[in-house]
Amino acid sequence: MDEAAIDVRGLSKSFGGRTVVNSIDIRVPKGRIFGFLGPNGSGKTTTIRMLCGLLTPDGGEGTCLGMDFRTQAEKIKEKVGYMTQKFSFWEDLTIRENLEFVANVFCMNRVSERVEKALKGLGLESRADQLAGALSGGWKQRLALAACILHEPEILLLDEPTAGVDPKARREFWDELYRLSEAGLTVLVSTHYMDEAERCHEIVYIAYGDLMAKGSVEEVIAKTKLKTFRVGGKNAAKVREALEGNPAVATTALFGEDLHVSGTDGEALKRLIAPQASENGLSLDEVPTSLEDAFIYYMNRAKEN
Amino acid sequence: MFSRQRIKGLIKKEFIQLKRDRPTLVMIVMIPVVQLLLFGYAVNTDPKYLPASVILRDDTFLTRSIVSALERSEYFRIAGAVFSDNAGDARLRSGKDMFVITFPDGFTADVVRGKAPSVLIEADASDPTSVSGALGALQGIAESVIAKELKGPLADLAAVRPPFSFTVQKKYNPEGFTRYNIVPGLIGMVLIFTGVMMTAMALTRERERGTMENLLSMPARPFEIMVGKICPFIFIGFFQSGVILFLARFLFGIPVLGSGGVLAAALLLFITCNLLLGYLISTAAKNQTQALQMSIFVLLPSLMLTGFMFPFYGMPEWAQYLGSCIPLTYFLRIVRAVMLKGAGFADVAPNFWSLTAFVAIITLITMKAYKKTLD
Structure with a gap:
């Protein structure tokens, strides 16, 4: 050491x-x-x-x-x-x-x-x-x-x-x-x-x-075990509204026209977002979780305690 | 048009803020109370029980009767007998006594022979307000003794002319100029005002500007910080004293009769004492406003209880005790004695020890009160 x-x-x-x-x-x-x-x-x-x-x-x-x-x-x-x-x-x-x-x-x-x-x-x-x-x-x-x-x-x-x-x-x-x-x-x-x-x-x-x-x-x-998906294209903001309050979603954030959605259970999150994305004709792919996502995730978790 | 609602809202806000500002509230209450008490009870321009010594060269029923009449008048507090003119002079010069009363040899015999001798009263006139009441009462005192003691065969003595009289000798300030007393005192007043106010801001200013955190994070010892804060003002204090002494000399014709060295030493002690007091305030005050309020609280008694404005011996005993807890009291005694009476160090030494004790005690309290952290 x-x-x-x-x-x-x-x-x-x-x-x-x-x-x-x-x-x-x-x-x-x-x-x-x-x-x-x-x-x-x-x-x-x-x-x-x-x-x-x-x-x-x-x-x-x-x-x-x-x-x-x-x-x-x-x-x-x-x-x-x-x-x-x-x-x-x-x-x-x-x-x-x-x-x-x-x-x-x-x-x-x-x-x-x-x-x-x-x-x-x-x-x-x-x-x-x-x-x-x-x-x-x-x-x-x-x-x-x-x-x-x-x-x-x-x-x-x-x-x-x-x-x-x-x-x-x-x-x-x-x-x-x-x-x-x-x-x-x-x-x-x-x-x-x-x-x-x-x-x-x-x-x-x-x-x-x-x-x-x-x-x-x-x-x-890595310790957050968050998976993050990017929903791209117009009207991504609408998807965000639909996801609001869902227990599988830990954080959402808009970056220009893209929406980043993070959650600890990747599979559940994908099942949740996929129909929304195809319905609105939006792209969906997995991206690395950013430090900011982790930051907000930790902050929310600390608040809950 | 003004909005009544808005004005009401504003008034309410001020009241709430005032309610939560404890120090201001305390001051609002304390200032009038303290002022009233001090002015009402402590301040007395017709002071009584002034300390006096007696040189009794003729100890008879008559002289003793005069002494007790002087005491009964309540103007004189006969502290005791002294046996030489020199001892009497020393007591006057050091301010221990305000009067020395001398009965000459063969006084009673001279009265009986109708020679009309006089009792010599030497008065410390450097503080004319203090002694004038007592001197004014002398005529009445003489008459009462004559009426009481010169009876029977001696009654004839009173018929023609006063069988004895008092001769008053005003010392140090024979013309009775009040400014002789006020001007030296002013040095003390100016020093205590600027000294306390200036250093009272010292740490609170650092705290308010956020620089205190920086200062505390550096390896500077509390004592070092204190010395750093105080030193510049010692020079300022000497400068102010110089200005006043210069003006006193050339505007009022008041010279320094005594030793300049003793005066300088007294100035150094007193200036340090004031600055420490201000610094102590600044360790305790949360902001500059509070520091200012606390300074005024310290300064008011100095104005009134120390003999600066009103005769010290004119105050009742409890107020004199309070006055004895204030550094200015001792400084005033030194500065007046040295400037007006030509006193030397030996005459005023006890006042020096008192000032030294103040410096030591305030330093100790300050070091205790100083917080090395932001807790």
Whole structure:
């Protein structure tokens, strides 16, 4: 087994009697990009905050970088970079001032040299003296990442880092994450973008505090045992209405003129859809189940519990 | 036209929100209650029971009768006897006493011989409002003693002219300018207002802007964060004090009679104390509005119970006890003594220890109250 950067078991937290994280086990091997999936309010942020010592867990034990995450939080903070969901650097400081502040808080040597290097890496040398608050969303996100890795952490915790960022900036962001991961950095990133989840080496899916699945993207999809059929052609939407509420159907989704229907019992599903398709003169073929289908399937199942 | 329904709806919403805003509700109730209590009971511009010492060089029935008449007038609280002029001066300068009353040698004999001697009353006039009531009562006190003690064969003495009188010597501020008392106090007031308000916002602002989460995720110790927040304002405090001292010198002609070093040390302690108090508020307050409300709650008593606005000894005992729990009380004593009376460190040392204790205690409470997590 690979050496684990994060290895916690039975992580739990409740707020005012409501369980937000329910006994979750997470093991992140060193140098991997680990995706953290789940709907809004599923406990992703709470879990990440517990890992970096911002919230006291109600239960659970384990280690971050070999240190007890419950008792050695202060030590762990020195080796962890945490990028908050909302931009949390100081908007009334300039870009350079923010970076210098971070470097100083982490007691780094050669501060100005490192800051200049980070500015160069960001491509922000010319705007270094602009207030951080004046930056656009994409630049803020790049600044936040640069500030989080400035102290050369061993673990990077990213809480929905690319929310509200355009696709090009997102791709560049991920390119940077790959570079860092190759250099040995362990990354735990929460997201609800499917394309981002697919870029992770490994994912866990949590919904409403419970861990639903973990593994590679393929494993997480396979674990649902979902079969998916594509109904193609005009009026596919009408078929959807007819299938609504049928117990054999787990999820339906329209992609342009195509309808994707998923269910755990492939044979039953096919028997159900085939007459509908031929009646309307539509094509019917089996397609691979997407992560999104799996995502919604897990979410619905968690709701039922 | 306005919609009555809409207005009603809006009013209802405000009421509901107000109902759920506990701190505001508490303030709404507490401010008038506290103000009324303080103004009604604690504030007294005709203060009584002012501390006084007696130098008794002639111990007879007459001098003792005068002393007890002074006490009976309720204006003077005779704390005890001192035996030298120097000791009396020291007590005045350090603010332990507001009066020193001296009966000269052979006072009673001189009265009997019709020489009309006088009792010397030295008054600390740096706070003119405090002493004026007591000084005004002296004439009446003299008359009552004469009527009571000079009877029988001595009755004739009273007939011609007053057989003895009080000579008042106002010290430190002979003209009785109120501003002599107010201006040094103003330094304290300005420092406590800006100090507490500024730092009360320190952490709440971080919390409201979402930057607190970032700060907490970094390996900065609570004490380090506190020092970082406080330091800039120490400089600001000194700057403000400098401005006031400069204006006091050139607009009002109030110099610093005592040691500049002692004054600077007192300023440093007091400024730190205020900033810590504000910082403590900001660890407890949820948002900036709450921080502001809590600051005002702290500032009101400083305005009224410390001797800044109204004479400290004019307050009833319980209010004086409350006032003793406020740092400004001690700072005012130091700054007035040093500026107006030329006091040195030894004269005001006890006030220094009190301020030091405040700094230590507030720091401890703050470190306890500071939350290292977002729980």
